[in-house]
Amino acid sequence: SLLTSDLEIEHFPANPVIPPESGLLTIKLMVKPKKAGTLKVLGYTTVVFGVKSNCRLRDLVHLKPSPMTEVVIDVIPPLPQVALSCSLPKSNVFSSVGSADVVVTGSAVLFAGQSTECVVTLQNTSEHSVEIITVTLNSKNDIQGSLSRMLTWSEDNIKLQLPLHAAGQLCFSLCISGDTDFLIPQEQLIRSPSQTVRGIDDSVDSREKAIDAVLSLRYSGGSGLKAGYCRQCSLALNVDIL
Numbered sequence: 001s002l003l004t005s006d007l008e009i010e011h012f013p014a015n016p017v018i019p020p021e022s023g024l025l026t027i028k029l030m031v032k033p034k035k036a037g038t039l040k041v042l043g044y045t046t047v048v049f050g051v052k053s054n055c056r057l058r059d060l061v062h063l064k065p066s067p068m069t070e071v072v073i074d075v076i077p078p079l080p081q082v083a084l085s086c087s088l089p090k091s092n093v094f095s096s097v098g099s100a101d102v103v104v105t106g107s108a109v110l111f112a113g114q115s116t117e118c119v120v121t122l123q124n125t126s127e128h129s130v131e132i133i134t135v136t137l138n139s140k141n142d143i144q145g146s147l148s149r150m151l152t153w154s155e156d157n158i159k160l161q162l163p164l165h166a167a168g169q170l171c172f173s174l175c176i177s178g179d180t181d182f183l184i185p186q187e188q189l190i191r192s193p194s195q196t197v198r199g200i201d202d203s204v205d206s207r208e209k210a211i212d213a214v215l216s217l218r219y220s221g222g223s224g225l226k227a228g229y230c231r232q233c234s235l236a237l238n239v240d241i242l
Helices: 155-160 193-207 222-226
Strands: 002-005 009-012 030-033 037-048 051-056 071-075 082-086 102-110 115-124 132-138 169-177 209-220 231-241
Touching (some): 082 102, 102 115, 155 169
Parallel strands (some): 102 231
Antiparallel strands (some): 002 037, 009 030, 037 051, 115 169, 132 209, 209 231
């Protein structure tokens, strides 16, 4: 397990089996701080055939930078944690955003002018209540501000379901609209007959579009909220409009 100081922690001893002549072997050592503060990692301890040995970082000359005497970690107050899910089919193609906090994807195919709804669900998997949730929408290909018309939800509905206690579930509807331009530009209508037919075909093709968007949910509660911290998870959406 790890050698630490300055903060009370819960140890999770590792019991690896190291085969003979196995060479280098990576072992994960975990601890759980019992309160907020500054945690110092000084090294690790091993017990082999009943013999206990302490290995400190300052003695590991191969570590970079060297010499390293300790690793200092700021432990923040506890925060709630939720599991995010969506009723849409999983998206296999998502190109515009590679955010690390995207935990679930969804896809929808709509005709121009058509609309549908999906249910976004948050399950509180922690012991702490969620007191606030902020939902934002981002996209790299927002065409003339159409994203805010295509994807809408009710903030009031979300607030009415707060606080979200341990093991509780919060659901809200995400409305998806096939927003597009139905009118053919005037300059295409004044061309010659042959040009007009071609212009109409080109216009129809141009109105077909794909929108990649990220619905981000930032949430917090308890002592973590009072200290100004939060968590964030995101839903990646791919909407094709025909």
